[in-house]
Amino acid sequence: MRNVVGARCVSCGTRAEAVPGLTVCPKCGGIMDIEYDYDYIRSHLTKEDLAQRNERSMWRYLEFLPVEKVGKPRLRVGASPLYQADRLAKALGLGEGKLYIKDDGQNPTASLKDRASAMAVVKAGEAGMTEIACSSTGNAASSLAGNAAVAGLTAYIFVPARAPKGKVAQLRMFGAHVVLVDGSYEDTFRISAEAIDHFGWYNRNAAINPYLMEGKKTVSLEIAEQLGFKMTDYVAVSVGDGCTIAGVWKGFKDLYEAGFIDRLPRLISVQASGCCPINTAGAKRSFDWTPQEENTIADSIAVGVPRNPVKALKAISESDALTVNVSDEEIYDAMKLLGRYAGVFAEPAGAAATAGIRKAVAEGLIEEGASITTIVTGNGLKDVANAIKAAGEPVKIKPDMEELMNIMDRL
Amino acid sequence: MRNVVGARCVSCGTRAEAVPGLTVCPKCGGIMDIEYDYDYIRSHLTKEDLAQRNERSMWRYLEFLPVEKVGKPRLRVGASPLYQADRLAKALGLGEGKLYIKDDGQNPTASLKDRASAMAVVKAGEAGMTEIACSSTGNAASSLAGNAAVAGLTAYIFVPARAPKGKVAQLRMFGAHVVLVDGSYEDTFRISAEAIDHFGWYNRNAAINPYLMEGKKTVSLEIAEQLGFKMTDYVAVSVGDGCTIAGVWKGFKDLYEAGFIDRLPRLISVQASGCCPINTAGAKRSFDWTPQEENTIADSIAVGVPRNPVKALKAISESDALTVNVSDEEIYDAMKLLGRYAGVFAEPAGAAATAGIRKAVAEGLIEEGASITTIVTGNGLKDVANAIKAAGEPVKIKPDMEELMNIMDRL
Numbered sequence: 012m013r014n015v016v017g018a019r020c021v022s023c024g025t026r027a028e029a030v031p032g033l034t035v036c037p038k039c040g041g042i043m044d045i046e047y048d049y050d051y052i053r054s055h056l057t058k059e060d061l062a063q064r065n066e067r068s069m070w071r072y073l074e075f076l077p078v079e080k081v082g083k084p085r086l087r088v089g090a091s092p093l094y095q096a097d098r099l100a101k102a103l104g105l106g107e108g109k110l111y112i113k114d115d116g117q118n119p120t121a122s123l124k125d126r127a128s129a130m131a132v133v134k135a136g137e138a139g140m141t142e143i144a145c146s147s148t149g150n151a152a153s154s155l156a157g158n159a160a161v162a163g164l165t166a167y168i169f170v171p172a173r174a175p176k177g178k179v180a181q182l183r184m185f186g187a188h189v190v191l192v193d194g195s196y197e198d199t200f201r202i203s204a205e206a207i208d209h210f211g212w213y214n215r216n217a218a219i220n221p222y223l224m225e226g227k228k229t230v231s232l233e234i235a236e237q238l239g240f241k242m243t244d245y246v247a248v249s250v251g252d253g254c255t256i257a258g259v260w261k262g263f264k265d266l267y268e269a270g271f272i273d274r275l276p277r278l279i280s281v282q283a284s285g286c287c288p289i290n291t292a293g294a295k296r297s298f299d300w301t302p303q304e305e306n307t308i309a310d311s312i313a314v315g316v317p318r319n320p321v322k323a324l325k326a327i328s329e330s331d332a333l334t335v336n337v338s339d340e341e342i343y344d345a346m347k348l349l350g351r352y353a354g355v356f357a358e359p360a361g362a363a364a365t366a367g368i369r370k371a372v373a374e375g376l377i378e379e380g381a382s383i384t385t386i387v388t389g390n391g392l393k394d395v396a397n398a399i400k401a402a403g404e405p406v407k408i409k410p411d412m413e414e415l416m417n418i419m420d421r422l
Numbered sequence: 423m424r425n426v427v428g429a430r431c432v433s434c435g436t437r438a439e440a441v442p443g444l445t446v447c448p449k450c451g452g453i454m455d456i457e458y459d460y461d462y463i464r465s466h467l468t469k470e471d472l473a474q475r476n477e478r479s480m481w482r483y484l485e486f487l488p489v490e491k492v493g494k495p496r497l498r499v500g501a502s503p504l505y506q507a508d509r510l511a512k513a514l515g516l517g518e519g520k521l522y523i524k525d526d527g528q529n530p531t532a533s534l535k536d537r538a539s540a541m542a543v544v545k546a547g548e549a550g551m552t553e554i555a556c557s558s559t560g561n562a563a564s565s566l567a568g569n570a571a572v573a574g575l576t577a578y579i580f581v582p583a584r585a586p587k588g589k590v591a592q593l594r595m596f597g598a599h600v601v602l603v604d605g606s607y608e609d610t611f612r613i614s615a616e617a618i619d620h621f622g623w624y625n626r627n628a629a630i631n632p633y634l635m636e637g638k639k640t641v642s643l644e645i646a647e648q649l650g651f652k653m654t655d656y657v658a659v660s661v662g663d664g665c666t667i668a669g670v671w672k673g674f675k676d677l678y679e680a681g682f683i684d685r686l687p688r689l690i691s692v693q694a695s696g697c698c699p700i701n702t703a704g705a706k707r708s709f710d711w712t713p714q715e716e717n718t719i720a721d722s723i724a725v726g727v728p729r730n731p732v733k734a735l736k737a738i739s740e741s742d743a744l745t746v747n748v749s750d751e752e753i754y755d756a757m758k759l760l761g762r763y764a765g766v767f768a769e770p771a772g773a774a775a776t777a778g779i780r781k782a783v784a785e786g787l788i789e790e791g792a793s794i795t796t797i798v799t800g801n802g803l804k805d806v807a808n809a810i811k812a813a814g815e816p817v818k819i820k821p822d823m824e825e826l827m828n829i830m831d832r833l
Contacts, residue, residue, distance in 0.1 A: 067478060067501075083506070084505065084506065084507065084508065084509070084764075086503070086505075086765050087503035087505075087525075087528070090478070090501075092497070092498035092530075094495065094497075094498075094572075095494070095495065096495065097495065098495070098572075098574060114498075114530070117498070117528060117530060118528075119503075119525070119528060119765065119766075120765075120767070121532075121801070121803060157761075157765040157767070158765060159765075160761060160762055160763070160764070160765040161505075161509075161763075161764055161765030161766075162765075163509060172818055176806050176810065177588075177803050177806045179810070179815075179816060180767075180802065180803070180806040180809035180810050180813070181767055181802070181803070181809075182816065183809070183810065183813035183814060183815075183816060184757060184758065184761035184762075184767050184802060184809050184812070184813050185761045185762065185765060185767070186758070186761060186762035188833050189816035189817070190816070190817060190818075190819055190826065190829065191816050191817065191818040191819070192818075192819060192820075192821050193818055193819065193820050193821070194820070194821040198821035199821065201821065202821045202822070202823065202826060205823055205826075206823075206826055206830075209823075210830075346595060347595065347597070350568075350571060350595035350596045350597060351571055351595075351596065351597035352571070352572075353495075353571070353572055354497050354530065354531075354568040354569060354570075354571040354572030354573075354596060355530075355572075356531070356568070356591075356592055356595050356596065390532070390803065391591065391592070391595060392532060392588050392591070392592070392801065392803035392804060393803060395587050395588045395591040395806065398591035398592075398594070398595050399587065399590070399591050399594065401595070402591070402594035402595050403594060404590075404594075405590060405593065405594060405600035405601070405602050406600070406601060406602065407583055407601075407602040407603075407604055408601055408602070408603060408604065409603075409604050409605070410603050410604065410605040410609035410610065410612065410613045411613070412613065412616055412617075412620075415601065415613060415616075415617055418601065419617075419621075422599050
């Protein structure tokens with residue numbers, strides 16, 4: 012990998028070689044970051060080269076990724092659509108051409124996490140491992156299960172028992188060994204870490220394995236390319252563990268360093284009011300965070316003890332991010348707005364970023380004329396129960412014209 | 423539309439102009455078919471032109487479609503992946519490189535029906551209509567709701583009350599006016615037809631509106647292009663109303679007539695044993711079909727009174743199709759095989775085609791060395807209840823290492 016310089020601990024600065032099985036800092040246990048040779052990237056890839064490329068997936072950007080090559084079979088991860096959403100923009104109080112939706116619910120297992128899991132499967136292969144494990148609020152799990160299945164790896168998955176049925180169904184269907192943990196995400200993470208140590212599985216926990224963020228960052232590479240490398244002023248993303256916002260930020264920074272974009276967007280970090288440890292610290296640009304309860308319907312971002320606070324808080328601070336917390340009601344409203352005005356069905360956590368934009372606009376935090384990209388991180392089909400709660404049950408009639416007419420009068 | 427010659431009734435041969443609001447034959451009430459000027463297509467589009475094209479959606483193939491141009495905003499429909507699935511091939515008794523999966527569950531509303539609904543929205547726009555309606559077993563409905571929402575059209579949707587929760591949730595979230603009909607698909611279709619007549623909505627019922635099949639056929643255009651225009655020997659598709667198999671066949675025929683492929687595949691028409699009126703007639707190459715009960719878990723193809731038997735039976739007869747009926751158990755098994763060996767999560771009807779391949783191979787109906795494409799028509803997240811039934815519930819433990827160890831011994 013001539014594009015990769017090595018790895019460096021974000022806490023103590025210790026450097027390490029970017030070996031396939033890399034996990035945490037050998038010195039302080041901190042989280043590692045993959046570093047690139049931007050001159051190398053610059054001299055081996057141009058925007059024009061990219062435009063000519065046929066590969067339509069996250070692997071389109073190989074020069075920006077810590078892999079030599081990618082084998083098959085694999086799922087088609089990435090290449091999700093970016094929509095200019097004028098009708099939704101209007102509903103949120105933004106102008107025409109000022110809002111873009113990156114619909115990452117249109118990934119093979121229906122969430123952004125496919126990007127990280129696809130990377131994990133490739134790196135596990137490089138490390139010669141055939142068993143791979145993670146703990147997850149649900150999406151990382153189902154994406155790992157799907158991406159591992161096609162590659163013929165065995166997946167061991169730990170999810171909190173509260174995980175929505177759709178995600179659990181995916182896990183089972185992909186043939187993963189699934190353990191539902193009767194406890195919080197923290198409990199789940201802990202027991203998975205013990206088990207991974209004990210059994211020696213490849214570790215797909217994004218806060219431990221630095222390569223996963225490199226997979227996640229491809230969402231930013233795509234957004235930039237889809238915007239013709241003219242970035243919106245803001246990019247909004249929902250935040251749980253902290254790995255996704257960190258990955259999003261890493262993508263933009265890499266593009267900036269390699270000269271593909273000429274300015275960095277400000278991030279909008281959105282958490283649920285019922286569980287916002289990162290934003291609570293981030294709002295003060297502090298790195299001193301406190302655990303919180305996991306009290307929100309947005310299960311994917313209900314993380315009371317974030318596993319990647321350092322990188323997330325760095326992303327917030329470096330990007331001078333807005334931090335916005337939204338209630339469950341505000342999330343439900345954003346789900347409905349995304350559906351009605353943009354035809355995008357998001358799971359609660361996937362709609363949280365949009366709820367955050369709405370709130371930030373209403374509170375005057377966004378300057379007039381600013382442009383924003385909102386990332387929808389997961390498909391609403393993963394959590395149908397909450398969708399029905401948000402939108403209500405439909406009316407039921409007998410197959411009778413008179414009954415229908417009565418209802419039509421009411422519509 | 424210089425590529426379109428006009429429309430012709432498949433029953434009595436009556437010709438009509440291909441106006442945007444075209445429905446059934448003015449003479450006999452039969453189903454119309456859109457006819458093309460293949461010389462025109464041939465002289466305006468080559469395989470090389472296509473390879474250069476940046477559009478990654480069903481609208482990539484404009485020369486093959488009955489539209490002049492396509493406006494925005496719209497969802498990114500089509501451009502779904504085609505996977506070479508060697509591990510699944512082996513599990514089904516096929517050789518390496520002999521099985522391809524077209525995963526159309528990766529459409530914006532997670533089913534192949536997006537292709538038809540996107541077309542309906544464009545044609546409704548051409549006809550100057552702002553209200554659009556359909557009856558559906560679920561997927562046509564949710565796709566219409568999503569595609570109409572982004573375009574700002576009002577959608578009226580009729581679904582049988584048995585429709586899976588995921589599909590109903592989508593409808594509600596996309597802001598459609600939804601009427602659950604307490605009856606069969608036939609009851610639902612009938613009352614929607616009355617209502618459409620009464621209110622003058624644009625009709626998105628695929629058996630009535632000939633343009634919808636033209637949208638559906640884009641799945642075949644994509645399969646062919648993704649195979650480098652070297653068709654597999656067979657293409658397997660699940661069959662309910664009959665419109666999808668008819669659309670699939672139309673796509674291949676159009677490609678053949680325009681010189682893009684040099685041979686036509688044989689279709690494998692797969693229905694559920696509990697509801698197989700088309701296959702019952704099709705197996706005898708007869709057009710004389712009998713209504714049946716709707717007795718299968720594969721809701722999308724549980725159509726006892728198919729609305730498009732003529733075109734479906736023509737497709738079966740013209741392609742010298744295999745007709746295979748599969749039990750619910752066989753569908754569940756196919757869902758598991760798709761998940762475990764290919765990382766593809768299909769709804770029951772979406773997995774039925776694969777179940778049919780498995781059965782056809784086991785019964786010796788497929789000659790040694792034959793290649794097959796299986797179309798997964800919808801995502802398993804739409805019907806989580808059946809997925810859990812197929813794959814079983816996961817084990818639950820307390821966050822305790824000892825409990826985990828006991829379980830691991832069993833795995």
